[in-house]
Each structure stands twice: as C-alpha cells, then as structure tokens.
Amino acid sequence: MRHQRILRSVVSTAVLPAFIAAAALLGGCSHPQAAMAPPSLYSQLGGQQGITTVVHAFLLNVGKDSRINGAFAHADIADLQKQLVNQIGELSGGPQIYTGPDMYAAHKGMHITEAQWNAFMQDFSNTLKQEKVAPLAQQELIGLLAPMKSDIVGH
Numbered sequence: 634m635r636h637q638r639i640l641r642s643v644v645s646t647a648v649l650p651a652f653i654a655a656a657a658l659l660g661g662c663s664h665p666q667a668a669m670a671p672p673s674l675y676s677q678l679g680g681q682q683g684i685t686t687v688v689h690a691f692l693l694n695v696g697k698d699s700r701i702n703g704a705f706a707h708a709d710i711a712d713l714q715k716q717l718v719n720q721i722g723e724l725s726g727g728p729q730i731y732t733g734p735d736m737y738a739a740h741k742g743m744h745i746t747e748a749q750w751n752a753f754m755q756d757f758s759n760t761l762k763q764e765k766v767a768p769l770a771q772q773e774l775i776g777l778l779a780p781m782k783s784d785i786v787g788h
C-alpha cells in the first residue's frame with residue numbers, strides 16, 4: 634500500500650512537468666493558424682510596393698502596345714495608376730479601398746472591343762511574368778480580373 638502511494642507520487646512528479654511542457658509546446662505556440670495559413674494573394678504580389686511596381690510596368694507596356702495605346706492617349710495615367718493599385722490591392726485582400734467608378738461606368742462610351750480586351754489582358758499577363766510574380770498568384774489575379782469583361786467590353 635505504502636509502495637503504491639510512493640510510486641504514485643513519483644509518477645505524478647515525473648509526468649506532470651512533462652505534461653505541462655507538452656501542453657506549452659502544443660497550445661502555447663503563439664499563432665499556430667498564422668504559421669499554417671498560405672500567404673494571401675496580396676502578400677504574394679508584394680503588398681502596396683509590389684502592386685505599384687506591377688501596375689507601373691503594366692502601364693508602360695500598354696503605352697508601347699500599338700493595339701491599344703490609342704485608347705489611353707488622353708488618359709490621366711498617374712490617376713489611372715493610383716486607381717489600379719487601389720483596385721488590385723483591395724481585390725487581392727490588401728487594406729486599400731478602390732474609390733473610383735464601377736467598371737461599367739468607368740468604360741461606358743469607350744466601345745472597347747474584344748480584341749482590345751484580349752490585348753490588355755495579354756499585356757497584363759506578360760507584365761506579371763516580367764515582374765516575376767509567382768505563377769499561381771498570376772493565375773489567381775487574372776482570375777479576379779477576367780469576370781470584369783462583360784462590364785467593360787462593348788458599351
């Protein structure tokens with residue numbers, strides 16, 4: 634009987650600290666979810682700075698593309714850059730807020746054709762490659778812009 638009690642107290646003093654240590658390791662790891670969550674599209678794009686670099690390079694490429702640069706001849710490019718950075722920032726999960734008109738209102742009356750749309754999206758896609766955005770992030774971002782086509786083309 635006495636042996637059992639001694640044994641129990643030996644076991645509990647030996648096991649308890651190990652248990653506490655294990656619990657601290659498992660539950661005490663400060664942000665287990667943050668450690669496991671995949672990086673957001675926004676962070677894969679490099680946040681505000683990365684998106685600004687991409688948009689700037691994109692507008693330079695559009696400016697060199699004779700298929701569509703005529704459409705931007707009278708555009709306020711500095712403002713367009715700012716609006717696009719906010720739009721892509723917001724779309725990709727960043728803290729930016731796009732405050733411009735919706736895509737239908739922004740392009741109404743421009744009579745944008747399917748061919749212009751394709752050229753624009755091709756320039757965008759090439760810019761993402763040029764700026765070495767990760768392939769899955771490229772796809773994800775293009776996938777967020779593609780559904781805007783029906784609001785932009787043919788009005």
Ligand code: HEM
Binds near residue numbers: 704716733740778782
């Ligand atoms: C997913 C595709 C597109 C997106 C996300 C987009 C986004 C935008 C945004 C945010 C603005 C600024 C709106 C404003 O402040 O009024 C804008 C304006 C404009 N967009 Fe687009 N656009 C797209 C496709 C196109 C295409 C295909 C063309 C023509 C080839 C085009 C031509 C223009 C022009 C000319 C302006 C006016 C710029 C100015 O006057 O300052 N856009 N677009």
